Each structure stands twice: as structure tokens, then as C-alpha cells.
Amino acid sequence: MKLVPIYRVRTFVVPEYLENVIKGVLQIDDLKYGNYKNVAWHSSEGVEQFVPSEDAVPTEGEVGGRTKVTSIRLEFSIPKDDMLLKRIIEEGIYPNHPWDEPVVQVTEEREARKHM
Template sequence: MRLLPVYRVSVYVPPEHVQRVIDGVCAVDDLRIGAYAHAAWISAPATEQFRPLEGANPTLGGIGELVRAPSVRVEFCIPRDAARLARLVESGIRAHHPWDVPAIFVDETTMPAA
């Protein structure tokens, strides 16, 4: 078995914006894994919480207010390419996510080759 080095990107998205974020990501990159494109995983609903501080431009809640909102985790993997990752984060996720600071996580891992 051959393992491919990949970035695993996870982002938490309000449920009503999941398709918008996925469409934005797929417009920037086809998320190809072997003979499949637009490969992504959408996890069960969860809850995120945050308190906007001075200087924030919150979509939900006000400055100083603790906010809890429904959220869904969206994940995808791409080969380790820093420029590709930067395009996906900026033009694919941030440009289509409703929060001014979305919760985006990037891990370096491996996955079996197709």
C-alpha cells in the first residue's frame, strides 16, 4: 500500500451555508482523489460558540455577547501543495463563509493511494 501526503482541511459552517462553501471550494479546485472529484465529507450537526470582541464584525450576535450557533463540519483532502491550500482557504472558504473569522483547521496526514 502506498500512502499519499495530503492536507486535511476542516471548516465549521452554519448548516444553511454548507452548500455555498462547498460550491465555492469546488469552483477553485476539483478536490480530485483518484478517479473521483468534488470529494468532501459533511459531518453531523454540532454547536459552535464565540464572543465577538471590539474590532469584530459579527454576522451573528453583538460585541461582548456570547453566541451559540448550529454548525456542520466540512472536510476535504488535497495533495500537500501550499499554494493550492492558500487558494482554497482564501478564495474557496473565506470568500463564501458567513463568519469574518471562520474556524478552519489544516492537518498534515496521509491517505492510501487509489
């Protein structure tokens, strides 16, 4: 067993764009985890809410009005590599996500790997 430093990346996306975001990320990295690739987790549907500000360009809802939409939490891990992280967010998630400002959360963690 080895503990490996990683970035855990989470984003929330409407169901009809989930596969687009996953495919966009996989064009940058194959999301390898031990002896497996294309490893990602996603939740069942939940609810996301927001109020677009005057500077927003909302895909859903209107400026100043509260909007609620169905959303799925997508999560995956990558090696702790700043350039890879930047490419995944800027080239994999942003162009394939429908929102003007997608929620993308990144944490630094360590994962236990049985097989390297």
C-alpha cells in the same frame, strides 16, 4: 497501495452556507480522491459558540455576548501544495463563508490510495 502526502482542511459553517462553501472550494480544485472527484465529508448538525471581541464584525451575536449557533463540520483533503491550499482558503472558503473569522484548520497527513 500508495501513501500520499495531503493537507486535510476542516471548517465549521452554518447549514445554510454549507453548499456555498463547497461550491467555492470546487471552483478552485475538484477534490479528487483516487477515481472520484468532489469528495468531501460533512457532519450532522452540532453547536458552535463564540464571544465576539471589540474588533470583531459579527454576522451573528453581539460584541461581548456569548452566541451559540448550529454548525456543520466540513472536511476534505487536497494534495500537499501550499499555493493550492492558500487559494482554497482565500478564494474558496473565505468569500463563501458568512463569518468574519471562519475557523479553518489544516493538518498535514498521509492518505492511503488504492488507485492513483
